[in-house]
Amino acid sequence: MKATFPKYRSDMKGVAWGDLYNRFGRDPQDAAALEARVVALMSDDEVERxxxxxxxxxxxxxxxxxxxxxxxxxxxxxxxxxxxVCPVCTETFPFEGMEADHKKPWRAGGKTTPDNCQMLCIKDNRLKSGF
Ligand SMILES: [Zn+2]
Structure with missing residues (x-):
């Protein structure tokens, strides 16, 4: 994967490189495009790992x-x-029966801020997240 990620960062330690190589090593990767995504994600406060x-x-x-x-x-x-009240099914639930949901998901630019938080019942939250 060295050619795929030419820029060294200490965060690279502990990554399962062997596994990634087995899965993606044969596919041609656009190193410049991947590096641009890595840079953007490194400075995204939403990314904690x-x-x-x-x-x-x-x-x-x-x-x-x-x-x-x-x-x-x-x-x-x-x-x-x-x-x-769950905004999807409009039924009423106890606090323990609901889960927090990002109205606008992270991959669409949504942040973990109070205005982007809604509570969904467990069933609708799992359906929305694709479980
Ligand atoms: Zn619901």
Whole structure:
């Protein structure tokens, strides 16, 4: 993967390079385009696990980035604002029956800010996230 990521960063330590090489080593990669994405993600405060950026730009799997989560106080205030109503199914739930959702997802430029937080019932949140 050296040719794919020519710029050394200390965040590269501990990345499963052997596994990535087995999966992507034979596919031609646009090193300049990947580097541009790495640079942008390194300075994105929403990305809490910088080491995961290399795996993410190859796999597209957001789980590697540990994207910032809403704090409990932010979830609680969204819950109170919505009066416990899920905006998708319009049913009322207890706080424990709901999960925080980014109205505008991170990949579309959404941030982990109170105005971008809504509470969805567990079922609708999992459907939205594609589980
Ligand atoms: Zn719902």
């Amino acid at each position: 910088k080491k995961g950026i290399y795996t993410y730009v190859l796999t597209g799997e957001e789980k590697w980035l540990n994207l910032r989560q809403f704090r409990n106080s932010e979830k609680r205030s969204a819950f109170e604002r919505q009066k416990g």
